[in-house]
Amino acid sequence: MSTSKDGKDGTDWSADQYLKFHDERTRAVHDLVHRVPLPGGRFPLSDKKGDTPLRIIDLGCGPGNSTAVLADRFPGAQLSGVDSSPNMIAKARATLPGVAFGLADLRTYAPAPGAADLLLANAVFQWLSLAERLPTVLRLFAALPPGGVFAYQVPDNKSEPTHQAMREVARGEAPGTSPSDPWVATLRELHDRDPIETPEQIYDALIPHSQSVDVWHAVYNHVLVGGPKDIVEWMRGTGLQPWVNALPDEVTKQAFVAAYERRLGELYERRVDNSVIIRYPRLFVVAVKK
Known part of the structure; x- marks a missing residue:
């Protein structure tokens, strides 16, 4: 899930914190x-008796939760994963000891041409800037063989109240905050x-290089029983x-x-059971290389 997206001080991500909402x-x-x-008739792996196994790289694998899904979906695949967070990689290695995990930043990571049949990236490319995001996707896509698949999803939630509230509070513009609050000078x-x-x-970026490009949105409505405190934990x-x-x-x-x-307590109304629901839009892309 990560690609050098920690704080300014280089503090690492926490796999345990991330996995508090594993299922969601x-x-x-x-x-x-x-x-x-x-x-190309190369899938599914269960039909590949004695053939070269499907090679899958999980880009921004985080603590290995996405890699585990790939292992279940494609049994027998040759799986590997990369992430920029040492904490996440340590958790992934402990959870899936049979998978080769390594540290890498997707801005510079370069799989060998033809080294993978499927590249998957779960919730990682949102951390790249607009200027580098699609060029990075295209560079990685170019490493796939014909018929190879690039599949990724990113949260598309910058305009949701969870994120608007962060920006308002950071700038001292939310009700009950002030530009003189002690965090504002830094976070501004x-x-x-x-x-x-x-x-x-x-x-438009992918189709010149693709047999097909599937792009869609899905909105998840996550119920958090702990109210605003659970939103903060998320x-x-x-x-x-x-x-x-x-x-x-x-x-x-x-x-x-x-x-x-x-x-958040002002923005999210409690439901009849005292929970709150956060709306979580995500954008999905699946492209098959020419």
């Missing part, structure tokens, strides 16, 4: 993997994540961490997170 975070991987086509200068390309932009595993890591001391970090949680 992994649903999109299942949906993506089950849309991978069967190109922090570059926010770039928006995701439109389906049309992605299609966000600590991903989008909130770069903001928190940028702050200079624990007191300021706690004050910022508390203000963020208060704002």
